Amino acid sequence: MVTPSIGIAIYPEHGQDAETLIKHADKAMYQAKRAGKNNYVVFDNVPQ
Known part of the structure; x- marks a missing residue:
């Protein structure tokens, strides 16, 4: 089974x-992977 991890920058x-x-x-994208894969994350400008 293949699952996507997608990072979005606008x-x-x-x-x-x-x-x-x-x-x-x-x-x-790496944030999405850490969140459990099969997920997407929109970039957040807030430093972590």
Whole structure:
């Protein structure tokens, strides 16, 4: 069984260029994985 873990970053709120958006989406994806997989997370600008 395959389950998705998806990280979402939205232009322009989470970054003005592709590199920043991908970095933030990657952070959100790892948060989704920690939350139990088969999940999605929208990037949050609040430092953790």
